[in-house]
Amino acid sequence: MREPTFLILTSLAGAPRHGYGIVQEVTALSEGRVSLLTGTLYTALDRLTAEGLVERDRDEEVDGRVRRYYRLTEHGLAALTVETARLRQLTAAAEARLRALRPGLV
Numbered sequence: 001m002r003e004p005t006f007l008i009l010t011s012l013a014g015a016p017r018h019g020y021g022i023v024q025e026v027t028a029l030s031e032g033r034v035s036l037l038t039g040t041l042y043t044a045l046d047r048l049t050a051e052g053l054v055e056r057d058r059d060e061e062v063d064g065r066v067r068r069y070y071r072l073t074e075h076g077l078a079a080l081t082v083e084t085a086r087l088r089q090l091t092a093a094a095e096a097r098l099r100a101l102r103p104g105l106v
Contacts, residue, residue, distance in 0.1 A: 001083045007034055008044055009053065009072060009080045016057035016071040019045070045070055053079055 004026070011017060011025035022045075023036050036044075048054040053076035057069040072080070 001079070003030075004034060004036060004040070004044060005048070006080070006083055006087075008036075008041070008048065009076055009083075012054060012070060012072040013077070013080060016069040018060070018067040018069050020067075022070070048076070052076070 007026040007029050008022060010029055011022050014025075017025060019038065019041055023038070023041060026034055026036050045054060049056070049070075052073055054070045055073050057071040060067045060069065
């Protein structure tokens with residue numbers, strides 16, 4: 001799973017969000033390292049919807065514009081859980097190697 005996908009799914013794990021809310025949450029989660037462009041986000045959301053990982057939650061009109069909210073599906077939650085475990089295992093392996101090279105560093 002690519003990092004932007006992981007961050008989008010993570011942003012939706014807390015609550016349904018609209019596009020701009022997802023962009024803001026991804027930026028916050030990545031501490032500013034990842035900044036999604038609108039086109040990139042909606043292309044990803046279309047793909048994630050087609051894969052059954054996210055779904056439309058609701059539409060809301062604000063100042064004459066429609067905000068579409070998305071939420072994580074059960075399948076999306078399962079995929080995020082598996083990916084989180086995979087990343088945790090990789091991190092543990094890397095930390096073990098770093099400790100062996102430089103005890104006390106990690």
